[in-house]
Amino acid sequence: MNSEKQSKVEQLIEKTLLPLATWVAQNTYIQILSQTFISLLPMIVIGAFALIVSKSPINYTGFEEGTYWYNFFLNWDTFANKYLIPIRFMKSCTLGSLSLWVTFGIAYRWAKKYDLEVQSTIIVALVNFFLINSKYVDGGISTDYFGGEGLFSAMIGAFLILILYRWMSKKGIGNIKFPASVPATLQKAMSSILPLTLCFLVGCLASGLTTQLLGVSIPDLVMMIGRPITKSIDNPIAQSGITFFSDIGYWFGIHTAAVEAPFNPILYANLSANVDAYSNGVAATQLPYIINIAFRYGFTGIGGSGATFGLVLLLLKSKSVTMKQVGKLSIIPALFGVNEPVVFGLPIMCNVTMFIPFIFTEVINCFISYFAMSAGLVNRCMFYMGGTAPEIMRSVLSSMDWRAAVLWVILVIVDMLFWYPFFKMYEKQEIKREAEELESQKVAA
Numbered sequence: 001m002n003s004e005k006q007s008k009v010e011q012l013i014e015k016t017l018l019p020l021a022t023w024v025a026q027n028t029y030i031q032i033l034s035q036t037f038i039s040l041l042p043m044i045v046i047g048a049f050a051l052i053v054s055k056s057p058i059n060y061t062g063f064e065e066g067t068y069w070y071n072f073f074l075n076w077d078t079f080a081n082k083y084l085i086p087i088r089f090m091k092s093c094t095l096g097s098l099s100l101w102v103t104f105g106i107a108y109r110w111a112k113k114y115d116l117e118v119q120s121t122i123i124v125a126l127v128n129f130f131l132i133n134s135k136y137v138d139g140g141i142s143t144d145y146f147g148g149e150g151l152f153s154a155m156i157g158a159f160l161i162l163i164l165y166r167w168m169s170k171k172g173i174g175n176i177k178f179p180a181s182v183p184a185t186l187q188k189a190m191s192s193i194l195p196l197t198l199c200f201l202v203g204c205l206a207s208g209l210t211t212q213l214l215g216v217s218i219p220d221l222v223m224m225i226g227r228p229i230t231k232s233i234d235n236p237i238a239q240s241g242i243t244f245f246s247d248i249g250y251w252f253g254i255h256t257a258a259v260e261a262p263f264n265p266i267l268y269a270n271l272s273a274n275v276d277a278y279s280n281g282v283a284a285t286q287l288p289y290i291i292n293i294a295f296r297y298g299f300t301g302i303g304g305s306g307a308t309f310g311l312v313l314l315l316l317k318s319k320s321v322t323m324k325q326v327g328k329l330s331i332i333p334a335l336f337g338v339n340e341p342v343v344f345g346l347p348i349m350c351n352v353t354m355f356i357p358f359i360f361t362e363v364i365n366c367f368i369s370y371f372a373m374s375a376g377l378v379n380r381c382m383f384y385m386g387g388t389a390p391e392i393m394r395s396v397l398s399s400m401d402w403r404a405a406v407l408w409v410i411l412v413i414v415d416m417l418f419w420y421p422f423f424k425m426y427e428k429q430e431i432k433r434e435a436e437e438l439e440s441q442k443v444a445a
Helices: 003-026 028-039 041-054 068-083 085-093 095-113 118-133 148-171 184-191 193-214 218-233 236-251 257-279 293-300 309-315 321-334 340-345 352-374 393-399 403-444
Strands: none
Touching: 028 041, 028 095, 028 257, 041 085, 041 095, 041 257, 068 085, 085 095, 095 118, 095 148, 095 257, 118 148, 118 193, 118 218, 148 193, 148 218, 148 257, 184 193, 193 218, 218 236, 218 257, 236 257, 236 293, 236 352, 257 293, 293 352, 293 393, 293 403, 309 321, 309 340, 309 403, 321 340, 321 403, 352 403, 393 403
């Protein structure tokens, strides 16, 4: 790729990805969703560990009765069913209520964004959540749609009702003028009665009409409409396309969120659906979705965007002094999925030699991992440990399968083989440059 061609590519990127990056950066809904999921990550991890501990990862009936592993997993289940019920309930309160907490997070950030009264805004969103995602059952309310299955209806419902509440607040609907002697807190509380009442009635009306006219609940309706979208993401071509364009943007210095952020809610929803299925006894190799947020970080982007972990290992053995030093500085961050040191230190960004492996290595990982899970060779992901959890541990824990470690090693080896010719090409350039610099220093001395 000569300088003229590179200039044309840069212009094309500026016309396509740069406007997208700007739109994402300025889009209120995507910003709020991203911030909400990031803030909920500790709760998601805690819930995942609660599920891991309170339920045997492998069904003991799959082993011959009387064998070591049969007794081991049988005893695990027996102990969990007798003593770990509170831990299992903690999972229901955290990961099993993800839709509820996402609604809470959206409302909180919406209030902060538009300078609304925080408590009233959260109440509006949560009551609307209960009206739409739940129903009255004998002795209480249904929690069937508190988890992953109700995530899309929770997000859509929260944004719609908050838009209405903000509009009414902005127009001053329901404001009551009180004498100056009345405390400001009481004035705000009384003035919010009408907006809250109207918002609650809208939730009641939407839920009632959907049930009476269509014969389904709003969460069921949203899932019926959204199922083609979630299924369209659950294939290697779609996920590879997302990472492909994301890595192209990153190569030019555009953050990966510019492409990936709009798809993250779908990936989180797919993960939550897997958690629900696993909790209900579905085998880990038969969970509904292969592509989810844990798959993205555990098996495709090994070492960070562009799957640079293999490159960092190669750098450690480089004959170039500069490249070897970059490898030493990058290895520890790479073990936790952080690759800024190698991306900006080598650099990879805007480095023509590294362009091809940087955008295609993740694609290769995606296809290999997808087909391994599709064939049942490795469990499908059901837990998300976070994007900076230690490599290999992240893969094993996300799928609760020791075979994931084998897959991870295979992926790293494949990545190193793919990076190798480009690494050697750039190494040759760097060795020549270092020799020329050394020679010029000798002449100057």
